[in-house]
Amino acid sequence: MQRYAINILLCAAALILVGLAHAGKLDGYVLHVITLIGINCIFALSLNLVNGYMGEFSCGHAGFMCVGALTGALLSVALFTDSTLFGTAIFASHWAPFLFPLVLIGAMITAALAGLIVALPSFKTRDDYLAIITIAANLIIISIFNNIDAIGGPRGFLGQQQTINAMSNFIKLPWMLIWTLIGVFICVIVIRRLMTSTYGKGVSAVCQNEVAAEMMGVNTNRVKIMAFMVSSGLAGLAGVLYAHHIDYVNPKSFDLLKSTEGLVMVYLGGMGSITGVLMAAVAFTLLVESLRFIIPMLNNGLHSIGLLPESYHLDQKWAWVFIPLMLILLMRFRPEGFLGNRELTHVFPRLKRWITLK
């Protein structure tokens, strides 16, 4: 019982969160930020599987998020809403709360297949070369999306939030938050189970030394491709949730900047640490959101003491000066991130009594 304390606590916290949102106690913006944190958690955890546990360097993970977002959005619109693109809905809208997992699973599978297509040729190479290939894959995916006019092209695709609205019409609950929380739990469980399995041991061996891994009978190629597929599938899950949350999938939302955000979260948290990456995803999202308030304050402050010329105003673009700056400082002063390859239970062994991370 004691060992499950944290799990129960987390479930309780999730229920309270949902309860608060349902009672309308949470401001719309707060709810938005919480959902965003959840999505970022999934995205960062999925990237952590490749960059942290497997020790390869994927730079274009947002591409798989994009695949997931797009497929999810299309599926959602086709299944549950009347649209000009797909005609009438396949299922009546009151089925939405029960059949929404179909959308999630469809998006994950498609994203995983996209991962397979990228992995097959690129895992003949390693290190820097893999990084370059994944950047290219990211660009290719966005470019494909940009050029399919039927789904909006560069204008983006929208309408999938109607599915969430349909759920709310059926039973009034904060559905977006619920699905995001479920997504985070699934993501943590999948990665945790995977890494404690024999396959996971193979992934660690590949990370440490590929030659040695092969010499002890690990099919390194298969292990790598499988881990990459799971990782891109989970990124797809982040994507489909993002698409439904923002109600607008635009190829630009999944460019290299988004991939970089993922990298920042993984390196901030510590590679190969689930708890570290979760902490980092929360901290990073809050930081990005807080810059929305800090930058105008900084702007006013600097103007009032006359450090900035009247004609120039600090705007939100400066967020992308502060965030990379944080990455530079991180690499200089704490290159291993918050926890650095260790879980919270390793840093504070006493926590072990309260947690089973399985």
Add this chain to the structure above:
Amino acid sequence: MLRVSNLKAAYGKIEALHGISFHVEKGEIVTLIGANGAGKSTALKALMRLPPPESPTVTGGDITFNDVSILGMPAHRIVHDLKMTLVPEGRHIFGNLTVMENLQLASWSRKGEDTDKEIQHVFDLFPRLAERAKQRSDTLSGGEQQMLAVGRALMTKCTVLLLDEPSMGLAPLIMYDMFRTLKRLNTEGLTIVVVEQNAHLALKVADRGYVLDTGKIVAEGPAEELLHKPEIKAAYLGG
């Protein structure tokens, strides 16, 4: 049981082995000796076929294990199905993990089996590893790392062990210890193929030897005989 016939191997366009033939019988210790660049390591790598960047491509000849060709068999299958494994040059231990974790991870190919007995066996062979079981393996000395590399290979329950320069970077005493242990493993039934710079030491332990020079076998025979051949003495054994 392991037979290499007229094997040719190349790195890109450069041919490193120009058709070598040798065979290894069950329970033997066979050594390949020769100068730097003679193709000893290439021969072992061609046998195991490591993942692409490390490995030469086999351009001719055949390798058979119990009369079945193993060309085109990926390395992990060779380890898993044929029980043949390689201790690569430069040890390649898992530096981030402890000694114990290294050994546990090495039993990967035998999912779910009880591995305590094998770990105990490795600790019997190398008592130093038992003392350091909980230590991170990149903090071990060179000799201890080599012991760990051999121990890890044994964890795959191999029956044929290939070693690439096990004496590299070791102090003479540790080197002798290592070869004594190899001899002991051999008497326990392990077939060993060892590639070695230190020709004298290798020939002392081995049953038979092959001398390689620029990708060809220039001499072969029982180790005792090679040790006393004048031209080999002059070229590889320092007079």
